[in-house]
């Protein structure tokens with residue numbers, strides 16, 4: 001369970017401060033997939049980075065399973081599996097070695113690591129485990145990074161645009177995998193800028209634009225809120241993109 005309360009984050013730029021996240025609050029429950037949906041530059045990655053303790057908020061609080069991300073950062077990290085926006089895998093190591101290395105960092109024994117790698121490779125369809133990752137396709141790199149993020153069997157899973165650059169079949173496989181994590185009772189959060197993708201997968205959607213939460217609800221609740229049937233129109237209305245277009 002992840003509770004996000006009034007997060008703020010600004011960056012200094014030459015042209016003045018950039019207010020990336022401005023009072024974002026939402027709950028991501030266990031046994032649910034929560035989608036963070038917003039257009040480019042909305043503040044999704046910045047929000048997720050604060051959730052997974054890479055970046056300290058200027059203001060606000062986050063709790064993971066009741067632990068404060070700033071006071072209890074180490075315990076929080078043990079409970080999180082993270083697919084960051086930069087997938088970065090070690091190119092001289094094979095996929096298996098990349099995943100195993102993270103398993104060791106989490107203090108797992110070799111037998112447990114081997115077991116976990118087998119299970120995830122089966123579910124994610126990784127028939128390239130023993131190849132060096134140099135030259136991997138984007139999908140192969142993403143799968144390796146996802147398996148690495150989950151090697152320690154975390155209760156909470158945060159994925160930044162996990163389907164970016166994946167083909168239809170790989171995306172389908174990934175969707176099935178995320179549903180499996182949800183059905184195991186985990187708390188899953190992922191970000192996307194594609195309404196259809198979020199609607200196909202998420203129990204609840206947090207619509208974010210200009211660093212603010214614009215709406216929270218199930219896909220049907222968001223349809224009812226806007227009076228729109230078409231999912232793309234729902235997103236355009238909620239994110240205020242129609243107003244920007246008209247301006």
Ligand SMILES: Nc1ncnc2c1ncn2[C@@H]1O[C@H](COP(=O)(O)OP(=O)(O)OP(=O)(O)O)[C@@H](O)[C@H]1O
Nearest residue numbers: 011018020038039040041042043044045046047193
């Ligand atoms: N380190 C940084 N320094 C300066 N500005 C930043 C930094 N990180 C993010 N920003 C700015 O904060 C705003 C939100 O960026 P963020 O990456 O969180 O958006 P996003 O919703 O993830 O977008 P996208 O879908 O394009 O990845 C943008 O205007 C971005 O340029």
